[in-house]
Amino acid sequence: MILSQPDFSVQPTGAAPKAGDLLICFDRGRILLDVSGDVPVLPGAEHLISEPFELAHTQSVTLFSPHPFEGGETVPETDELRYQELSVFRTLPEETSALITSCWHLWTWYQSHRFCGKCAHPLTPDAAERALRCPSCGHLVFPVICPAVIVAITCGDHILLAKSARGNFRRFALIAGYVEVGETIEHALRREVMEETGLALTSVRYLGDQPWGSSGSHMFAFHATADMSAPLRIQPEELSEVRWFHRDELQPADNTISIAFEMIERFRKGTL
Numbered sequence: 001m002i003l004s005q006p007d008f009s010v011q012p013t014g015a016a017p018k019a020g021d022l023l024i025c026f027d028r029g030r031i032l033l034d035v036s037g038d039v040p041v042l043p044g045a046e047h048l049i050s051e052p053f054e055l056a057h058t059q060s061v062t063l064f065s066p067h068p069f070e071g072g073e074t075v076p077e078t079d080e081l082r083y084q085e086l087s088v089f090r091t092l093p094e095e096t097s098a099l100i101t102s103c104w105h106l107w108t109w110y111q112s113h114r115f116c117g118k119c120a121h122p123l124t125p126d127a128a129e130r131a132l133r134c135p136s137c138g139h140l141v142f143p144v145i146c147p148a149v150i151v152a153i154t155c156g157d158h159i160l161l162a163k164s165a166r167g168n169f170r171r172f173a174l175i176a177g178y179v180e181v182g183e184t185i186e187h188a189l190r191r192e193v194m195e196e197t198g199l200a201l202t203s204v205r206y207l208g209d210q211p212w213g214s215s216g217s218h219m220f221a222f223h224a225t226a227d228m229s230a231p232l233r234i235q236p237e238e239l240s241e242v243r244w245f246h247r248d249e250l251q252p253a254d255n256t257i258s259i260a261f262e263m264i265e266r267f268r269k270g271t272l
Contacts, residue, residue, distance in 0.1 A: 021045040024103045025075045030083040031100060032075060040088065042096060043081055086214065090255055097257050098211075105213030106130075109143045117141070146217040149189040150176035152207075152263040152272060153199065155228035155244070159267050160197065162242040172245070174260045177238075178217070185220050197242055198233030199226045210259040221259045223272055 022042045025032040034043040077083060086104060089097040113132055116123055121136035132141045152174055153160040161172035177192035179185060186204060193199055201224040210219045228244050247268050256262040266272040 022099075024100065026086075026104060026107050027075075027083055029086050031086055031088065031104075032077075032081055033084050033088070034080055035082045035084075036080040040084065040092070042100075089214070090257055094257055101213035102211060103213070105145075105211075105216050106143060108216065113141055113144075144216060145211075146215070147179040147185070147188075148176060148212075148215075148217040148219050149179060149185060149192060149222065150174050150219050150260055150263075151189055151193065151201075151204075151222045151224050152267055153193065153197075153201070153224050153226050154267060154272070155226060157247050158228055158244040159247065159250075159264065160199075160226070160228075160242065161245055161264070162196070162239045165236060165238055165240040172241075174263065176219070176260070186222075189220075189222055189224070193224070193226075196235045196238050199230055201226055207263065208259065212258070219259055221263060223263070 021044065023032065023045045024042060032043060033040040075081075086100075089100045092100070110132075114123060115121065116134035116137060116139050118139045119134065119137045121134050123132035123134055123141065125131075126133045126140065130143060133139070134141075160175065162175055163170060163172055175193055175196055177188065177196070179188040180191075183191070189204065190201055193201055203225045205223045207221045207223055209221060211217075212219050232242055234242050247270070250264065250268040252268070253261045253265040256265050263272060
């Protein structure tokens with residue numbers, strides 16, 4: 001994908017790749033970075049301007065994809081360009097990480113919506129909107145964004161943190177979950193907390209929200225209180241460990257790119 005600077009918009013522009021644009025290219029959960037300097041950066045489109053590219057979608061975040069190679073090959077690495085695990089976004093500047101995860105969100109959506117769900121005909125990019133249209137039946141498909149809730153549950157100088165029972169992320173983090181059909185955001189919040197920990201929340205305060213493209217979701221963040229003397233009933237399918245931490249036990253966050261670790265850091269500093 002190509003990201004034209006400095007705009008980060010979803011509206012079509014008809015832009016073509018040019019020197020100075022940023023190249024965003026994914027391969028099986030990895031992203032292509034320019035490693036020629038001391039710190040990895042997104043490469044410029046000039047690295048591949050001479051390569052045959054097929055325009056996949058013209059947007060302010062302008063998407064390009066290489067012509068299909070036999071055997072599904074991807075843009076090859078060079079001495080300067082190397083693929084790194086997508087999790088590297090956590091170590092990059094906030095603006096760069098936001099662009100990477102947003103483009104990953106769109107890339108995976110395109111990859112999983114290649115055919116019409118009504119008639120199975122191949123979909124094509126819509127000329128006017130960030131959408132895919134079926135040229136056979138006219139069905140229009142927009143990017144899927146999953147609403148989710150995340151909450152910092154506190155009791156005085158303590159905060160409740162948990163480890164997920166699934167995936168590769170093994171750090172203590174906040175309770176979170178997806179909103180189900182027919183739920184309000186706050187109902188989803190209280191349900192997720194009760195299901196995963198057995199705790200009833202005694203107060204709820206909305207803090208903010210954040211697009212989180214690495215999971216294709218949009219996070220709605222809350223601060224809530226609960227009684228830490230109440231018994232914890234862990235849902236083992238979701239969580240492997242849950243416990244209360246005193247703020248003095250918390251280590252300074254190595255980054256606050258995610259709203260989750262921003263809330264934990266604010267609690268540690270006493271500013272939540």
